[in-house]
Amino acid sequence: MTEEFYRIKRLPPYVFAEVNRLKAQYRAEGMDIIDFGMGNPDMDTPKHIVDKLIETVQKPRTHRYSASKGIPGLRKAQAGYYARRFNVELDPETEVIATLGSKEGLANLAMAITAPGDVMLVPNPSYPIHPYGFMIAGGTLRNIQTLHNGRFDPEEYMRQLDRAVKHSVPKPVAIVVSFPSNPTAQLCDLDFYEELVAFAKKHEIWLLSDLAYAEIYFDDNPPPSLLQVKGAKDIAVEFTSLSKTFSMPGWRMGFAVGNQRLIGALTRIKSYLDYGAFTPVQVAAAAALNGPTDCIGEIRNTYKSRRDVLVESMGRSGFDIPPPPATMFAWAPVPEPFKELGSMAFSKILLQEAEVAVAPGIGFGEYGEGYVRLGLVENEQRIRQAARNVRHVMENASDLVAKYKDTNGG
Numbered sequence: 001m002t003e004e005f006y007r008i009k010r011l012p013p014y015v016f017a018e019v020n021r022l023k024a025q026y027r028a029e030g031m032d033i034i035d036f037g038m039g040n041p042d043m044d045t046p047k048h049i050v051d052k053l054i055e056t057v058q059k060p061r062t063h064r065y066s067a068s069k070g071i072p073g074l075r076k077a078q079a080g081y082y083a084r085r086f087n088v089e090l091d092p093e094t095e096v097i098a099t100l101g102s103k104e105g106l107a108n109l110a111m112a113i114t115a116p117g118d119v120m121l122v123p124n125p126s127y128p129i130h131p132y133g134f135m136i137a138g139g140t141l142r143n144i145q146t147l148h149n150g151r152f153d154p155e156e157y158m159r160q161l162d163r164a165v166k167h168s169v170p171k172p173v174a175i176v177v178s179f180p181s182n183p184t185a186q187l188c189d190l191d192f193y194e195e196l197v198a199f200a201k202k203h204e205i206w207l208l209s210d211l212a213y214a215e216i217y218f219d220d221n222p223p224p225s226l227l228q229v230k231g232a233k234d235i236a237v238e239f240t241s242l243s244k245t246f247s248m249p250g251w252r253m254g255f256a257v258g259n260q261r262l263i264g265a266l267t268r269i270k271s272y273l274d275y276g277a278f279t280p281v282q283v284a285a286a287a288a289l290n291g292p293t294d295c296i297g298e299i300r301n302t303y304k305s306r307r308d309v310l311v312e313s314m315g316r317s318g319f320d321i322p323p324p325p326a327t328m329f330a331w332a333p334v335p336e337p338f339k340e341l342g343s344m345a346f347s348k349i350l351l352q353e354a355e356v357a358v359a360p361g362i363g364f365g366e367y368g369e370g371y372v373r374l375g376l377v378e379n380e381q382r383i384r385q386a387a388r389n390v391r392h393v394m395e396n397a398s399d400l401v402a403k404y405k406d407t408n409g410g
Helices: 006-010 016-028 047-057 072-086 101-113 129-136 154-166 190-203 260-273 279-290 294-316 336-341 343-354 380-395 397-407
Strands: 096-099 119-124 140-145 174-178 206-210 236-241 254-258 329-333 371-375
Touching: 006 129, 016 343, 047 279, 072 096, 072 254, 072 279, 096 101, 096 260, 101 129, 101 206, 101 236, 101 254, 101 260, 119 129, 119 154, 129 140, 129 174, 140 154, 154 190, 174 190, 190 206, 236 260, 254 260, 294 329, 294 380, 336 343, 336 397, 343 371, 343 380, 343 397, 380 397
Parallel strands: 119 140, 119 174, 174 206, 206 236
Antiparallel strands: 096 254, 236 254, 329 371
């Protein structure tokens, strides 16, 4: 009875475990860790959403089991959002399902559509649920490199997809895309989506789009939806979340929308697994989607201001961070003096020497090596404090690299 369970065996070691262990250890020792490592929104949920939750939870009838696919008013609210934001019409009954955050929806759809050995084309670097949801479900992964010289190149991406389809046996079942991207903060345009939909239809492959950061963007061009492409609903579903849009991460409310067959499969799987989110949470989520949008702009502007402070202050400290065009993350190359050590070692050095936590790029896939991800989840004062601490690391880079090599036998 000592052999590891099958699905647990398939998962690689959790790369972030060591950094998380060190964070906990150093905090216990009294260190003031400035934590950019986890994408956990820190802003307050807008008051009108909280007020609706309080109002609804005081009604005892809402304490009963809810609807697994989401209460009708919530599904209608999500359809209304897509109509206003993307000019995409959705049937709330057959093309919309509420999920416990986009992560749960992705994982359960993977369980619904994956047979053992099925090939899935997943981005790399990537948010971990994109590949590992399918791995847990028994699928086989084929990684598609999403960055070239630090940027997303649509032409190269499509060439990789074409090679992957030609050389995969059996033929791939699904392609996962995520723009704006976590962790890389890269964007795509509607032209890319049109080419992708045509490719997927030609090869009869499902498309799964993660649009969790649809409202966190920093220029005048809101990110598009894959479903804006004519005919995309024939082969695609899209996942969104209220976690970042309305600063509601702990509420665990998201959606899958699009292709009726895929939504039906997810609905059936979920009917065996849960009764949906607590009804007052769903009612409050509908209030968020139907309510005023100025709070979305305020949250977006806070992230933009933090981004600008991070890029400017870290740059003055010697750590160059390309300004992300979207998301609540910055994706930064490991500074040249530390490149030979890799992203994990650089993350440990920042933690030990600067009391600053970042996420090592290797944790998002092999093609994430050489980068670190920083979440915009500390206020501007703390960001500037972190930059002052990082300056010490950059000014003493040679000594720290030698110290790390000596300590670790390198």
